[in-house]
Amino acid sequence: MNKQPKLTVVGAGPGDVELITLKAIKTLKQADVVLYDALVNPELLEYVNPMAEMIFVGKRRGCYRYQQEQINELIVARGHSHGHVVRLKGGDPFIFGRxxxxxxxxxxxxxxxxxxxxxxxxxxxxxxxxxxxxxxxxSESFWVITGTTKQHKLSTDVALAAKSNATVVVLMGMGKLAEIVALFKQEGKAELPVAIIQNGTTPQEKVGIGTVETIEEVVEENQLSNPAIIVLGSVVNHREQLLNLQNQVALKAVI
Structure with missing residues (x-):
């Protein structure tokens, strides 16, 4: 009897292999075919049903192995021929994951x-x-914005977010950093703290901390690039505040 054609879209989490859900692991074990992206931690493939077909459909350095239309067609074709297709995507697939x-x-x-x-x-x-x-x-709220729209332009929401008091998180925005910084400067926020985190939650993680005024220099000094996340807001200071508190406690313990 033929299997029911089925697609399960699964979020792999941000990079650390332990940040995938139990439900996701169970789904990988039940898969007949797994289509996975470049940002998926390869260690997660160890949880896939050993009888399943695994197909890499991601992109690396702007080079697409499959176009989106081809991925869509592949999902349908494998669903009808094999049964349960799992589409394994980095992070959460409903947040800029298609x-x-x-x-x-x-x-x-x-x-x-x-x-x-x-x-x-x-x-x-x-x-x-x-x-x-x-x-x-x-901070009473936060924005999560894509740095690059379908038209390869900076989202107009960034200008709106710059006017607010909210924390602003920009994904896929390193190529538009100069534009982002300029919008925040226009709002008089040159001293607003900024963090840029590359390859977050992985052993290759790199971090740059600065302000709207200085962050481009920080990026150059630390050679930060994609995949990276840009965080703009006073909450960035919490990192240093926490470190200072820990150092004070450690110092008291020594004394």
């Missing part, structure tokens, strides 16, 4: 569809550096 588009295409072509959320890098990467996106007395 998971919704893939599910719609699969549903239109007769596949059952399910979603297993992942821990978004927009939350987890700052958290790993002790940067909370909200903090009483400091």
């Amino acid at each position: 998971g919704a588009e893939e599910m719609e295409y699969a549903a239109e072509h007769g596949l059952l569809v399910e979603m297993v959320p992942g821990i978004s890098s927009s939350l987890a990467v700052p958290a790993y550096q002790n940067i909370p996106l909200t903090k009483r007395g400091s």
Whole structure:
């Protein structure tokens, strides 16, 4: 009897292999085919059903192995020929991950569809550096914005966010850093703290801390590049405040 064609879109988390959910692991064990992206930690593939076919469909350094239309068609074809297709995507697939588009295409072509959320890098990467996106007395809300739209331009939401008191998290924005900084300077926020975190939650993690005024120099000094997350807001200071508190306690213990 043929298996029911099915697509499950699974969030792999931000990079640290331990930041995937139990439900995601169970789903990988049940897969007949796994289509995975470049930002997925390769160690997670060890949890995949050993009988499953694994296909890399990600991109590296702007080189697309598959175009999105080809990925959509591959999902449907493998669903009808193999059964349960798992689309393993970095972070959370519903936050700039195109998971919704893939599910719609699969549903239109007769596949059952399910979603297993992942821990978004927009939350987890700052958290790993002790940067909370909200903090009483400091930030009451946060924006998560894509740095590059479908038209390869900076999202107009960045200009709106720069006017607010919220923490602003920009994903895929390193190529537009100069534009982002200029918008915040226009709002008189040259001294606003900024953190840039590359390869967050992984052993290759690199961090640069500065202000709107200085962050471009920090990026150059530390040779920071994609994949990276930009965090703008006073909450960035929490990292240093926490470190100072820990140092004070350690100093008292020594005395």
